[in-house]
Amino acid sequence: MTETPSFGDALIAAMPNMRAFAHSLCGDAQLSNDLVQETLLKAWAHKDSFVPDSNLKAWLFTILRNTYFTHYRKSQREELDQDHAALNASVPPTQLTQLEFDDMRRALMRLSPDHREALLLITAEGFSYEDAARVCGCAVGTMKSRVNRARSRLVDETSGQSPMKEHAEQHRPGNTPPAKSSSR
Amino acid sequence: MGNNFVSSEAGKISDVRFLMMQQRLSAPDGPTRNQDTFCEQEPPAEPEARDAITRLPGIATQLIGERMRTMYASMVREPVPDDLLNLIRQLEAKEASE
Numbered sequence: 238m239t240e241t242p243s244f245g246d247a248l249i250a251a252m253p254n255m256r257a258f259a260h261s262l263c264g265d266a267q268l269s270n271d272l273v274q275e276t277l278l279k280a281w282a283h284k285d286s287f288v289p290d291s292n293l294k295a296w297l298f299t300i301l302r303n304t305y306f307t308h309y310r311k312s313q314r315e316e317l318d319q320d321h322a323a324l325n326a327s328v329p330p331t332q333l334t335q336l337e338f339d340d341m342r343r344a345l346m347r348l349s350p351d352h353r354e355a356l357l358l359i360t361a362e363g364f365s366y367e368d369a370a371r372v373c374g375c376a377v378g379t380m381k382s383r384v385n386r387a388r389s390r391l392v393d394e395t396s397g398q399s400p401m402k403e404h405a406e407q408h409r410p411g412n413t414p415p416a417k418s419s420s421r
Numbered sequence: 422m423g424n425n426f427v428s429s430e431a432g433k434i435s436d437v438r439f440l441m442m443q444q445r446l447s448a449p450d451g452p453t454r455n456q457d458t459f460c461e462q463e464p465p466a467e468p469e470a471r472d473a474i475t476r477l478p479g480i481a482t483q484l485i486g487e488r489m490r491t492m493y494a495s496m497v498r499e500p501v502p503d504d505l506l507n508l509i510r511q512l513e514a515k516e517a518s519e
Contacts, residue, residue, distance in 0.1 A: 245509045252505060257496035270502060277505065281512050341488050360486055361493035391489075392481050 244284050248277055251297050254362065258298060261357050262305050264346045272308065276301040292368060299372045302354055309350060344394035348387050355383035356391070 242250070255276060259269035279300050280287075287296055345353055351373070358369040359380070370380040 243513070245513045248509050249501075249506060252501045253497045253499070256499065256501065256505075257493055260496055261493060270505065274505060274508060277508060278512075281509075338488075338492055341485075341492055345489070356489070357493070360489055388482055388485065391485050 244281075244287075247293055248280060248297075251294055252277075254294065255297060255301055258357060258362065259301055259305065261345065261361070262302065262350070262354060263308075264342070268308075272301060272304050275304050279304070294362075295364065295368045295372055298358070298362075298364075299374075302372060306350070344391055347394060348390060352383050352387035352390065355380055356387040359384050360388075 252273065255273045256269055259272040259276075260266060263269055263272065276297060280297055287293065345356075348356070354373060355369065358364040358372060359366065364372065366377050366380050366384075370377045373380065375383075
């Protein structure tokens, strides 16, 4: 007879993916650990609101991305250099030392935050469009559009086509991060 | 393990430009999404993304997707810092003592 894992065990099991998602979103190893820690504290404080047998990872990712965008908005307000994440993306020396990985990560960081998270959730995490849309608090169609646009731009970026286009778009007025989604 | 996989991956992205050029030369006009080999199901074209979809060469998209998944998987494999693990244990201990 197997023992049901505790809520704490479930959080620990989800940590590697949470860290990868946070790191991919913000591009900074230390910040990603801070985001995960804050997410864990929030999840623990509100664990009664988690519906048993529902998608814990989606629930945690919702909290995590909301935490990230709160930080992102705050950093925007403080007029931090918007290239901070891309330029300071920490690369673990044992696994991501190759130029191709650097290029990939830089290209990813040049996507707008909403396109980046859409691509990460669908392509890297393997979420369904429905779950990803729930995490991001948007419609499924919007999620599909974001993923397609993100793919297209990533192809352009990594093949040398208009590498600064997205960068320029990120700096245009009105390019705001997506709204918070509900963590329920 | 990382080195093996990295060496096998090396050069893929640098080939993307060539593959894109090659595919554009051989591809018929108009949207050709049949060869797009992203693993997840391809969504229908929406107005916002239609232009982008018609431009995407399948092999390049596949390579990008593979590279992204590989990069992400390597990040997932990174060891979790002890302080994050300890945080959960401390929360559990605190709850148990209350």
